[in-house]
Amino acid sequence: MAKVETIVFLSLLLDLFAFTIPLPLFPRIIEWYNSREASDPSGFLSQTLGLVRYIRSFLYNKPGAQPQRWDVVLLGGLMGSIFSTLQFFVSPKIGALSDKYGRKNVLLVTMIGNILSALVWMKSTTFSSYLLSRVIGGLSEGNVQLAIAILSDITTAANRSKALAHVGIAFAICFCIGPPIGAYFASKPLPESINSWGIELNIYAVPAFITLVLLVAETLFLFVALPETRGTKTPERSEEKKKDATNGNGSPKPKATPEKRLRTLKTLRHLHFLFLFLFSGVEFTLTFLTFDLLDWNNTQNGKLIGSIGIISALLQGGYVRRSASKVGEGRMARQGVFSCVLALALLALVPHYVVHQQTSSSSASDTSNSTALRLLQLAAVCMAYTSATVVNSLTALASLQCDESFDQDTGKPIQQQAELAKGQALGKFRSSGQLGRALGPIIACASYWTYGPSITYSASAIAMLGLYIRMKPIVATKSVH
Numbered sequence: 001m002a003k004v005e006t007i008v009f010l011s012l013l014l015d016l017f018a019f020t021i022p023l024p025l026f027p028r029i030i031e032w033y034n035s036r037e038a039s040d041p042s043g044f045l046s047q048t049l050g051l052v053r054y055i056r057s058f059l060y061n062k063p064g065a066q067p068q069r070w071d072v073v074l075l076g077g078l079m080g081s082i083f084s085t086l087q088f089f090v091s092p093k094i095g096a097l098s099d100k101y102g103r104k105n106v107l108l109v110t111m112i113g114n115i116l117s118a119l120v121w122m123k124s125t126t127f128s129s130y131l132l133s134r135v136i137g138g139l140s141e142g143n144v145q146l147a148i149a150i151l152s153d154i155t156t157a158a159n160r161s162k163a164l165a166h167v168g169i170a171f172a173i174c175f176c177i178g179p180p181i182g183a184y185f186a187s188k189p190l191p192e193s194i195n196s197w198g199i200e201l202n203i204y205a206v207p208a209f210i211t212l213v214l215l216v217a218e219t220l221f222l223f224v225a226l227p228e229t230r231g232t233k234t235p236e237r238s239e240e241k242k243k244d245a246t247n248g249n250g251s252p253k254p255k256a257t258p259e260k261r262l263r264t265l266k267t268l269r270h271l272h273f274l275f276l277f278l279f280s281g282v283e284f285t286l287t288f289l290t291f292d293l294l295d296w297n298n299t300q301n302g303k304l305i306g307s308i309g310i311i312s313a314l315l316q317g318g319y320v321r322r323s324a325s326k327v328g329e330g331r332m333a334r335q336g337v338f339s340c341v342l343a344l345a346l347l348a349l350v351p352h353y354v355v356h357q358q359t360s361s362s363s364a365s366d367t368s369n370s371t372a373l374r375l376l377q378l379a380a381v382c383m384a385y386t387s388a389t390v391v392n393s394l395t396a397l398a399s400l401q402c403d404e405s406f407d408q409d410t411g412k413p414i415q416q417q418a419e420l421a422k423g424q425a426l427g428k429f430r431s432s433g434q435l436g437r438a439l440g441p442i443i444a445c446a447s448y449w450t451y452g453p454s455i456t457y458s459a460s461a462i463a464m465l466g467l468y469i470r471m472k473p474i475v476a477t478k479s480v481h
Helices: 002-020 023-037 044-059 070-100 103-123 125-141 141-152 160-186 203-226 238-245 258-294 298-327 329-357 360-400 422-451 453-470 471-477
Strands: none
Touching: 002 023, 002 103, 002 141, 002 160, 023 044, 023 125, 023 160, 044 141, 044 298, 044 422, 070 103, 070 125, 070 141, 070 360, 070 422, 070 453, 103 141, 103 160, 103 298, 125 160, 141 422, 160 298, 160 360, 258 298, 258 329, 258 360, 258 422, 258 471, 298 329, 298 360, 298 471, 329 360, 329 453, 329 471, 360 453, 422 453
């Protein structure tokens, strides 16, 4: 089964690399469309930006400020929210289809949709056509959730967290290298031979083409290398079976009922939604904080976000994979949430030191600026630990609630409840997180512009602390066996 884990990990690298390439280009793409369509006030983009300005005017209207510079950035964030909203609707369907028709078959179909999305992006010369490519991508993306289902198919309860850490590691790696690659190739013009064809393409057709190549390569790789894993009976050592079946004294070990497991899954979905609702808001407003208060440029912001990704990848590879099953998935997730509480508290302090330096002497200003920077760096380390632990641990815990019983005669899986089938259950779990990702940035931006960063991060820290307290019962929840 190690071979399947390697195949899944490599496919995730290709998929997430393709996914992260366009992320830093959203504001530039919208600016390009705006320059082309600004003369048409009744056009789709002009009306959309007008709506963004109208909403922003109620939230951010400081004297002397130029909040208009954030209109394009906010619209880029809203486009990300559209993607997550679509994933909220389709993830349970994709999971249920994979339970019925097989993981590999459904995954290949979703890859066709992703390829179509990249093709539409290459050819999109209007904002509406580009938005269509994002909609197609949002309806088609299924690699991550199906990768989780596949890894759950081929692993035991003992090594589930270790295997699922591959997903988090792939995310961390690709979010470190994907955006810089996209930004680099965004400045590269199309070859003259293509321009001579007379076909008008998107200004960022080169990154779009790289995305297309990666997706085609991933599809071919999956078609050739990935076996079907639905219904796979995981081989376990006899000693492990014996240990799982008894309490250690020869008496049968009680097994969680389907009803209890369904309740646990419902609780985990709520926790997943609440966590990503708060955490995604922090992620999205972090660049507002550094740009507005510290006057950082894109390179400095990129280094900060990249450092979070690198630390997260190292933690997942060196700590989470080795320790999750020993520490307990629930306990590790709760530790990550507490780390986020610390990060939010530190971020809430940063503005106070930056404001203080504006009215102080040069030496005092340097001291304040240095303190603000140290607080930001500490917050980044805490966020990296959170990123490395929470979602991966909650996902592993959710997968452990799914049906894994097999008929002794036929070897086929026994489904006691349709809602406990891996694909459907994990699809609903991912769906709840995507809803949090869709709503979190919008609410966080509204709060940031209305009440300021200190109040926003302080309120988020209190809410995250409440989530930490609420998670106490799941610490004891580790396995269904």
